[in-house]
Amino acid sequence: MAKSQYEYVKSFELDPPLLPNCWIVVRIDGKNFTSFVEKQKFIKPNDKRGIELMNKCALELCETYSEAIVFAYGESDEYSFVLKRECKTFERRTSKIVSTFASLFSSSYVFYWNSFFPDEKLQKPPTFDARAVCYPTTKNLRDYLSWRQVDCHINNMYNLCFWKLVQSGVTAKDAENQLKGTLSKDKNDLLFEKFGVNYNNEDPMFRKGSSICRQWKEIDVTNSKTGEPTKRRKLRFSIIYEDIINDEFWTKNAHILNEEVETKEKKQKNSKENLQQKEEV
Numbered sequence: 001m002a003k004s005q006y007e008y009v010k011s012f013e014l015d016p017p018l019l020p021n022c023w024i025v026v027r028i029d030g031k032n033f034t035s036f037v038e039k040q041k042f043i044k045p046n047d048k049r050g051i052e053l054m055n056k057c058a059l060e061l062c063e064t065y066s067e068a069i070v071f072a073y074g075e076s077d078e079y080s081f082v083l084k085r086e087c088k089t090f091e092r093r094t095s096k097i098v099s100t101f102a103s104l105f106s107s108s109y110v111f112y113w114n115s116f117f118p119d120e121k122l123q124k125p126p127t128f129d130a131r132a133v134c135y136p137t138t139k140n141l142r143d144y145l146s147w148r149q150v151d152c153h154i155n156n157m158y159n160l161c162f163w164k165l166v167q168s169g170v171t172a173k174d175a176e177n178q179l180k181g182t183l184s185k186d187k188n189d190l191l192f193e194k195f196g197v198n199y200n201n202e203d204p205m206f207r208k209g210s211s212i213c214r215q216w217k218e219i220d221v222t223n224s225k226t227g228e229p230t231k232r233r234k235l236r237f238s239i240i241y242e243d244i245i246n247d248e249f250w251t252k253n254a255h256i257l258n259e260e261v262e263t264k265e266k267k268q269k270n271s272k273e274n275l276q277q278k279e280e281v
Helices: 007-012 033-039 048-064 094-111 138-167 172-179 184-195 247-252 264-280
Strands: 023-030 069-075 078-083 128-135 210-222 229-240
Touching (some): 048 069, 048 078, 048 210
Antiparallel strands (some): 069 078
């Protein structure tokens, strides 16, 4: 930028960096998406095309910022991206990260729309906002991700019950009143007894949400010495639908956060060792 007498105005710009040495979570969220899906006539309660489009947009972000993103989790009209502790992307500037992520996600949604809705013309521009939050410990981060997956389960079960009732002839108001104050067990009973639906058999994509992380895959490559085609195992971003609340997932995929998962057994062992050390002192 050329220097001039007006350059002093740059001093008014504030763009504080996100805290160092912390996990960064950037959450993308659809703006007024209830009216958007109504306008686009999405299938209720879940439109697989819409979820797959969200996953495609998230994958675009993961691959574009692969040096920073280690994990992503999405449900409904939102997606959370986990950036590694030592991330230097945009020098950790808050506004630069959230504006770029929201922009790329929104533009990708429009760009890939026809691939998932070939017979549906976009009636209005989709909009996504973004926020960035720092989590100092891995436990904080995992609790955040657990919170989002629990939210996915609660919302999906409610929506499934609500739309089953509405589609059976119950008014929206009566369906709301019927579900008011019910627990998961009540909704499970309603689905099975009234509609013959076993919730556990519903598509994991709807029940558990979508996770994107690097998984080992066999890739076709060419041997640099012989020129012959061969296969090699490499870590590549993949979309999976699994329980990310329990330790099992993180133990199996320790490379994601690059940290050893502290299971309940390890916590008990560490507590005993600490107690013994205190007694010796």
